Amino acid sequence: MSASSLEVEGLRTEFVLRDRVLRVVDDVSFTVKPGRALAIVGESGSGKSVTMRSVMRLLPKTGRVAGGRARLGGTDLLGLSERQMRKVRGRDIGMVFQNAMEALNPTLTLERQLTEHLLWHGVCDRAEAKRRAIQTLGDVGIPEPEQRIRTYPFQLSGGMRQRAMIATAMVTQPSVLIADEPTTAVDVTVQRQLLDLLAQLKARGTGVIMITHDLGVARYFCDDAIVMYAGRVVERGPIRQLLERPAHPYTAGLFSSTLEVGARHRPLQPVPGAPPDLAHRPPGCAFHPRCGQAEQRCGQEEQPLLPWSEDGQREVACWKAVQHV
Amino acid sequence: MATLTEEPAAAAGVTAERARSHWSRAWARFRANRLAFVSLIFCALLIVTALAAPWIAPYHFSETDPDARLAPLLTDGHLLGTDLLGRDIFSRLVYGLRTALFVAFGAELASLVVAILIGLSAGYIGGRVDQGLMGITDVMYAFPSYIFAIVLVTVMGRSIWAVMLAIGISSWVTQARLVRAQVLTVKEREYVEAARSMGASGVTISLRYILPNAIGPLLVTTSFAIPAAIGAEAGLALLGLGVQPPTPSWGSMISEGTSYILAAPHLLFLPATLFALTLLAFTWVGDGIRDAFDTSGEDR
Amino acid sequence: MSFMTYLGKRVVRMVLSLIAVSAITFTLLQMAPGNFADIQRISAGAAQFGGAGTEDMVHAFASRYGDDIPAWRQYLIFMKGAATWDFGPSYKYPTQDVQDIIAQGFPISATIALIAVALSLMIAIPIGVYAAVRQNSAADHGTMFLITLGTALPNYLTGVILVLFFTLTLGVLPSSGWDGPQHMIMPVLALVLGPTAVLARYVRSSMLETLREEYVVAALAKGGPRATVITRHALGNSLIPIVTVLGPLLAALMTGTVFVEALFRIPGLGLYFAQAAASRDMPLLMGTALFFALILMTMNLIVDLVYGYLDPRIRAAGGVNRWRRSQKNPQQQPA
Secondary structure (H helix, E strand, O other): OOOOOEEEEEEEEEEEOOOOEEEEEEEEEEEEOOOOEEEEEOOOOOOHHHHHHHHHOOOOOOEEEEEEEEEEOOEEHHHOOHHHHHHHEOOOEEEEOOOHHHHOOOOOOHHHHHHHHHHHOOOOOHHHHHHHHHHHHHHOOOOOHHHHOOOOHHHOOHHHHHHHHHHHHHOOOOOEEEEEOOOOOOOHHHHHHHHHHHHHHHHOOOEEEEEEOOHHHHHHHOOEEEEEEOOEEEEEEEHHHHHHOOOOHHHHHHHHHOOOOOHHHOOOOOOOOOOOOHHHOOOOOOOHHHOOOOOHHHHOOOOOOEEOOOOOOOEEOOHHHHHOO | OHHHHHHHHHHHHHHHHHHHHHHHHHHHHHHHOHHHHHHHHHHHHHHHHHHOHHHHOOOOOOOEOOOOOOOOOOEOOEOOOEOOOOEEHHHHHHHHHHHHHHHHHHHHHHHHHHHHHHHHHHHHHOHHHHHHHHHHHHHHHHOOHHHHHHHHHHHHOOOHHHHHHHHHHOOOHHHHHHHHHHHHHHHOOHHHHHHHHOOOOHHHHHHHHHHHHHHHHHHHHHHHHHHHHHHHHHHHHHOOOOOOOOOOOHHHHHHHHHHOOOOOOHHHHHHHHHHHHHHHHHHHHHHHHHHHHOOOOOOO | OEHHHHHHHHHHHHHHHHHHHHHHHHHHHHHOOOOHHHHHHHOOOOOOOOOHHHHHHHHHHHHHHOOOOOHHHHHHHHHHHHHOOOOOEOOOOOOOEHHHHHHHHHHHHHHHHHHHHHHHHHHHHHHHHHHHHOOOOHHHHHHHHHHHHHHHOOHHHHHHHHHHHHHHHHOOOOOOOOOOOHHHHHHHHHHHHHHHHHHHHHHHHHHHHHHOOHHHHHHHHOOOOHHHHHHHHHHHHHHHHHHHHHHHHHHHHHHHHHHHHHHHOOOOHHHHHHHHHHHOOHHHHHHHHHHHHHHHHHHHHHHHHHHHHHOHHHHHHOEOHHHHHHOOOHHHOOO
């Protein structure tokens, strides 16, 4: 496994609808270093998942990346041919989905689903692939992996299924793992075990991106965070600092509402009002219609990300917050 | 008590309102579908031609011209030629259209009536009646419909009414199931319960509340059943089991045409072409109706 | 409910349905005006059946059913025979038993129908998949048009169009008869279009649905080549529900051969059935109608069982009741 960073810079993604173009990801940048974990936080519809699908180049037909770079160990993924990109998917970047019930093929055995990408990428032969698959199933805490590998996903319990899915992503030992709400579909005890599993992975040098709207999970597991609103990053920084002193009013609203673990099953409703429909994005700061501190200027000026702390680790897209430093 | 009397009326008003806009939106969608709309106009022309057959056809369908047998196309006095007995092809096509549409619409009307009666009683009364009626539809479902239609024609003879009835009786099952399913979903809605609590009779409830909801889906299945029935009529005639000659049917014209395919290919070509166009037009109208009522909009 | 219980229940229900079908057919035919002898006498060209033939028939009927016995006893005698696969002699072909005629005609009909079904599968699966993968492309619209054609045109009309094209325009392929493979081509082609349309429509919509499943995205995210993901992950799962249409489809094909056999004068079961209806050959009509119903029900049963086998979720459950509830109703899918 080569330990390389994923550096996303100025990513823009658009959806082409019949009569207009929607920009759903706008100028998003972040870096994930080996052995670090980044949380992408935001309400549903904020563009978190589309950001990751853009990096993986797995957008639906109507979507397209309109700008930016996504470098993995020096190569820009957005400039690769489809054939080259295929070698990155699953080998260099693994993906874990929200619901294993849906993300695992119900009619194929675990063996097939854990080994096929090893064979696609020519990592090893079938026998070795099976050996590695059994090994990984054991690593993620599935008892009797030699027997379980012959079963179908529906024959496992929910927690086991989620572990099996993490195993499919781990078996190739990717440099970066993207986990899209990996613990939303399971109960609290299982959630903790899955996070510990991901933590082991991190300790072995994998960079992890966790898409979540559960701040309890983000705080427990991640090092850094970006907060997204209406397709843009509104705040970034080390997660502990963010939690202690949120700078953006939106971040503050998010954090104050859901700090206790177990609140995650409620849909995140940090601030009164609903996130904007991207077709009718408010002018200026997109958050201003819901913001308790909004002034006239907020509805007129776009808010760029500006440094907020001395060491430059924190940035925020809010002129009022920057003023108060 | 005052509220009790007002509520169902208000609810009915709301549903009527919703129903109206539902229909007008469906019509707007249908009109936007060019193929369906053109097909509808073509079908309307066919229907008018069938109704006005005696005035449009230059000859009676059984009138023979002994001087012109197997006349080719564009013969003087016989634009589309004549058959073996010297009967005018154009006139026979027009009367054949009349037979086809009469049988198809009649059969589907009969089938619709049977389906609504059985579906409504099964769904509304429920219990043993439901089990019994659905048992019958299960058996009918197991009986290949063509085979049943052929047996029925054998029994009832070959009058146009018998053919119509045979096709109708062998095709009501799907629609009866549809009506029943509709009844079961609508039955538990609040406005129906409210009406029932006021002592509205089963018949009133069925006609006022349940049937209007079922009309959309029924219209869709019926619009596809019409071309199928046209096909069945011609199919029976092809087997020699359709309407009694000399009443013309496209099926028997095709059957005769195959015998003279080398000598007079237009005997086969003309009815086959008109037949195919008619079926396609009715099918496209059906497609249009289905899409117009399909609000999911995912699959075109 | 174990598998055997399920199978048992299905078989019992099938037998009951068959009895119901036979009773309905028998009752209906009892009410039919005119009998075989009348028809033969009226029919001018019936010299070969007249006289002795008709006498033979009356004699055969009397020897089997006795004279002047009530209809219900005739029915019981018929069913007793049917249970042991003995339908008695045909009226029209007094020297042959109905079951022998079925044994002669059925292989011919089945051959045409099975070739047609195999061909439709071979055509429908690729075009359905391609149309779904390239949704809204020209190829997709072309497929949809083909589907409309197949739905709208009955097989005998397709047959006529084929005859006009091959026999008349190109001067190849015989338009009737049954003597060697060249006689098989047009009937099979005529039968293929309809089932191809039905299957392609199902494959397309089932595939569209499957392609939206998350496990397809997940397989792509593992670096699967698109073609591999489509064939291994999506296609397999899309085809499982297709199996449910195969039963009704095969049955429709079997009965559909009636028209194609009449058009091309093929001595299959369908042609015998049509002739029996036209000449009121009651034993033959009863026998063939029952046989068609039997085929239809058997097809449906087999298809249900195969469906259970193909889906590991069902296979593993060991019972069929669970999947019957979970299985998607194919009728609900948008067409």
